[in-house]
Amino acid sequence: MPQPVARAQDLLVGYGGAPVCAPVTFTLHPGRALALVGSNGSGKSTVLRAVIGLLEPSGGKLTVLGREVDERTVEFRSAVSSVLDDDAYFPSLSVAEHLYLVARGHGVLDAWDRVDELLDEFGLVDHAAALPVSLSSGQRRRLLLAAGFARPRSLLVLDEPEQRLDRRMLSALTDRLLAEKASGGAVLMASHDPELVRAVADRALHLDDERNELLSAADAATRIARIPA
Amino acid sequence: MSGPARGDEPEGPDELTEPAGPDRDRGPAVSPGEVGDLPSARSIRRFTAAAGKARAGASLTSLLGDVYYAVISVAIGAAAAFGIAQQVRASLPPAPRVAPATSLSLPALVGVALLATAGVLVSLAGRLGPVGAGGAESAWWLALPVGRRGLLRPAARRLPILGALAGGAVVALLDAGLLGDTPRRTLLAAGAGLVVAALLVLLATVAQSVGVPRRRVALVGDVVLALSAVLAVVLALGGTQLAELPVPPGPLLGVGVLLVAVLAWVVDGRLDSMPARSLRESGSVATQAMGAVVSLDSRELGRALTAGSSRPVRRWVSRFHGVRGPATALVAADLAQLRRSPRHVVQLAVAALIPWLATVVPQLANVPGVLVSVLVAGGIASSAAGEGARAGEMNPIIDRMLPLAAKTVRRLRMVVPGAALLVWALLAFAGLGRWAGDPAPWLVLAVLGAPVWAAATVRAAYRPGPNWSKPLVSTPFGALPTGVTTVVSRGPDLVVLCLLPTWIALLLRHVTPTFLMLQLAGAAIAFAVGSSIATGTLMDRLFEASGGAPGSKPAAAGR
Incomplete structure (x- = not known):
């Protein structure tokens, strides 16, 4: 059994000791997507932010690639792209130099070639x-998203990647x-886009301050669509 | 193995453990290309710096010109400051042979001032980091898998060096202006200030590297500042006389330098273990503070130093029981802001002591000494009391949510500063009254002057942004932007003009009923000006009336 990429068990996150949602539990394996x-x-x-180490959890357990x-x-920084x-x-x-900085900074050898590919892919x-x-x-x-793909990674963490993107x-x-x-x-990834969640996620965790709920991607998409604008 | 079909009902959190493919935990699973050795942090820093230099468009000549200009300006400024310090030193009367029962010797006062400076330095170091990574650095550098030491070294050196220079300058000025009788003594004192300041900032850096929250370091500085005020009172009431403030001998200074080197080495070794969250927070505050300094915006500087160093979540929520409507809501909110900022409360307490301290130091208990102390203390107290107004200026939407006219908002914003500055003025002027020999009229003068301080606080808080398009005036200290000075003087102008009766009373060391009447009129004028929502200067309005180019836009509605 391969080890999970990320695992949270009764994870409590918040500011100043006050949790922002109910304890979070999930396990994420390679080749999977959780929304x-x-x-x-x-x-x-x-x-x-807790998963990428920018916020210290106030309780529970959180591991990435088997380590706290x-x-x-x-x-950790080699494995997690955010x-x-x-x-x-x-x-x-x-723009190109930003991408080169990320690629070369992670040791990518033919960095300029990869940058050219990403510029093309992200319309830049x-x-x-x-x-x-x-x-x-x-x-x-688009530049930020391209930077996320310009480097090696085992876990890709995206916060509302659909923001400010056109349909194409x-x-x-x-x-x-x-x-x-x-x-x-x-x-x-965190997302408000039902189509993105439906297409990419294998499961979705609906966060709430009372109780978190693990849903199928389809159910999550339906739930998102119901949230008033 | 493929994942469950979309739309399947999940059976529980562990369902996601089902792997989609073979174990790929040996190295990153996905890579855009072949991966080789990681570059050094230094080369990343150089790559970024080289791009900056290439696009800066600055020639070597212009760079040398800028350096020359900066060096000359600093040299002239330093020479002028030391000239003034020497003048002050020469004009000080000699210490009395027999000191009064309640008094503080000049060396003791300087000692207390040095302790207060140390507190301010630690507080600032805590608020600013000391080590941080600005927005771009934190977003693009900190995620790279290279050692952080190489990336952070310049940032880690910056604040200790700046702190040391500031500490050395403050000590040198205090010593040359109030104590020093030989250049050698002043040089040794400046060296000691430099070393101690560097040590304090480096200690704050070590605290940051072991995870001590920034607000805790800042709190230590605030406590030291408060303790310096308490120490001053205790020393003065006890009549403790310190004949001379010793300067450390050369060898001791050498030991200090050695300690600085050791701490710098420790800090350097810990840079790799600095957490990104701490670096991001500190970098954000430092960037905001630097921007405020460059644009000469003291309000923004205050916001930068306050934000992030306060507790993110309160232990209790204020119920605002006294709120009966929009007016009381606004006042209650201002009061809550002041109450929740210990730094400003400490500043108010310290400011109340300054004029009294000036009156109990025999060499400073004269008209110029007391006048300067009241101006300095009033400035500190006014700045501390205006937090609510500054917050209102930054977020005008908050004011607009309440059904109150813009002028009414300005008037209500004077309530909390007015109350705080009334307490400050009563305490400060009680000391002045004792010095002048008749406290009662001075207390009345304090009551009548408090609205002026409050109006000046609100006027300063709501001043428009600096107008950099106005012409520069050449001065010995460098070019002076007039569009900035006219804006920065909003607030202090009321203190100078509407407190004129108080200043004259201080010069004469005597309060007459006429002064009280005039001060009442000054308070009324200040209240009217402080309530005004016009942002342009008189000259701007004349330009606009004549169809000329306005210097600044009229105030937005509701502000």
Whole structure:
């Protein structure tokens, strides 16, 4: 039996000791995708921050690749790729250079070739030499997503990856995530998009402050669609 | 093995344990290409820096020009500051042969001031990190699987060096202005200040590296600041006379330097184990604070230093029992903000002591000494009391949610600062009254002056952003942006003009009924100006009336 990529047992997350949702339990294996769904403020992003080591859990157990989460270790950072809502860029680095920094920083040998492929895939070829300040918010989002795929990984953590993407790009992202699973990568994502959840996730965890519920992707998509806008 | 069909009912959390493929836990499962050796952190830093240099568009000549300009400005500023310090030193009267029962010697006061400075430094170090990674660095560097030491070294050096320079400068100015009789003594004192300041910031860095929360380090600094005030009172009431404040001898300074080197080595060794969450928080605050300093925005600086260092969740929720409507809601919210910021409460307490301290130090108990102490203390107290107004200015939507006219909001925002500054003024002016020999009229003057301080606080909090498009005026200290100075002077202008009767009373060391009447009129004028929602200066409004280019936009409705 292969070891799970991520495992949470009665995980409590929150700020200042106050949990934002009920204890979270899940296990995620290679080649699988788990979606975290729920209304705004239900704790999806907070759980993701704990998984990538940016927030210390206030209770329960959380392991990634069989070890307690410690993002200070090189092994953890080599294995976990995350795309949060960080809208921050080096003002002097072009789009292509940002991607090269990530790829080369992770030891990818033919980094420029990989960067070219990602620029093409994420529709950023025309903006390769542009500085991030000149990009639209959607283009910056595509840059962040491309960076998530520019490096080796065992676990891909995405916080609402559908944000600011047009339908075409969302469809391309869906295909990319399915390919990720097929290659043995695990995906943990928070999402409000029923179609993305239905297409990519194997299961979904509906977060709530009273009780968390493990759902099928289809049920989760239906549940998301019911959440008032 | 494939996963369960979509739409299947899950049987429980462990259903997801079913693997989809073979065990791939040996190295990353997915890779965009062949992976080789990891680059060094230094090469990553250099790659980023090289791109910045390539696109900066700055030639070597312009770079040298900037360095020359900066060096000259700093040198002129330092020379002017030490010139003023020497003048102060020369104008100080000699210490009395027999000190009064309640008094503080100048060396003792300087000792207390140094303790307070240490507290401020620790508090600032805690709030700013000390080590952090800014937005881009934290997003793009910290996730790389390279040692963090190489990435963070420049950031880890920055604050100890800045702190050491600031500490050395403060000690040098205090010593040269109040104590030092030889340049050698002042140099030794400055060296000691430099070393102690560096040690304090490095200790705060070690605390950060072992996971001590930033707010706890900041709290230690705040406590030291409060203790310095208590110590001053105890020393003054006890009539403790310290004849001289010793400066450390050279060898002791050498030991201090050695300690700094050891701590710097310890910090360097711990950079790899700095957690990203701490680096992100600190970097965010430092970036905000740096931006505020560069744009000369003291309000933004205050917000940067306050945010993130307070407890994220309160132990109890205020029920606001006294709230009866929008007006009381606004006042109650302002009061809650002040009450929940221990730093500002400590500042108010310290500010109340400063004028009294000036009156019990024989060499400072004169008109210039007391006047300066009231101005400094009033500035500190006013800044501490204006947290609610500053928050309101930053989030005007909060004000607009209440059914209150913009002018009414401004007036209500004066209530809490008014109350806090009334307490401050009564305590401070009680000391002045004792110094002048007749406390009662000084207390009345304090009551009449408090609304002016409150109005100035609100006016300063709601001042518009700096207008950088206005012309620069060349001064010996460098170019002065007039569009910034006119904005920064909003608030202090009320203190200078509407407290004129108080300043004259201080100069004469005597309060007359006429001064009280005039101060009442000054308070009324300050209240009217503080309630105004116009943001342009008189000159701007004249320009607009004549159809000329306005210097600043009129105030947004509701602000």
